[in-house]
């Protein structure tokens with residue numbers, strides 16, 4: 294379980310990015326973090342593993358206070374926090390398998406990692422994960438020979454190879470087409486459900502978030518202004534988060550992408566979008 298208590302961040306420039314953010318993410322729960330550009334979404338995600346140092350407040354992962362850890366303790370804690378990125382952050386010249394195994398680098402000693410000698414159990418686990426994300430046939434391909442969707446699947450498998458207690462996911466579908474985006478979101482939600490993994494996904498695409506996650510948190514100027522189910526994202530709430538103009542554009546996009554929404558409706562990890570309600574809001 295992840296718990297944030299009164300988390301605030303003021304950058305050295307004086308920019309206040311987060312103000313008193315408190316929230317809890319339960320095991321297996323995937324939270325869609327939405328909000329306009331500059332709302333503080335990336336800052337929030339990066340404060341959790343202290344890539345950005347919070348100015349005040351606490352981050353607890355289970356019983357561990359991440360904000361109170363020394364440098365060594367933080368390095369160990371970060372092993373248990375998987376990150377998935379918009380641009381995948383793969384090593385292009387390495388194979389799919391090598392990229393997945395790089396998720397173990399925080400665990401193996403220097404020489405083992407230098408020679409990329411991984412324990413057999415890690416390799417077996419990587420095969421299992423590649424099978425789970427649908428890449429069994431691509432194990433020995435170089436990362437630069439993969440499509441965007443396949444690269445993101447490698448990114449997911451690499452994060453899982455860390456055996457994480459938490460996933461932090463930054464715009465995982467921003468570089469993908471709508472159909473691939475849905476496949477990736479579905480995969481993430483299913484995997485978190487299977488493994489009881491809490492996750493926060495920074496996501497610009499509100500319709501996509503509504504379709505796949507059961508809880509949405511809306512940030513506005515560094516404050517949580519909405520925390521609820523996708524069904525509760527009314528016109529007023531969306532306007533409060535985004536302002537009229539940005540919000541309208543988001544809803545139109547949802548309608549354009551709506552064609553095969555129904556094919557996902559029966560899927561256990563998905564939340565069907567109420568298309569009538571969305572249409573009524575434009």
Ligand SMILES: Nc1ncnc2c1ncn2[C@@H]1O[C@H](COP(=O)(O)OP(=O)(O)OP(=O)(O)O)[C@@H](O)[C@H]1O
Nearest residue numbers: 304306308309310329330331332333334335336337
């Ligand atoms: N390194 C930094 N130094 C100073 N100010 C920063 C820094 N990073 C972010 N900010 C400021 O903090 C605020 C929140 O930015 P942040 O990138 O977290 O928002 P965001 O919601 O992720 O935006 P986007 O959706 O565009 O990525 C903004 O006002 C931004 O200008």
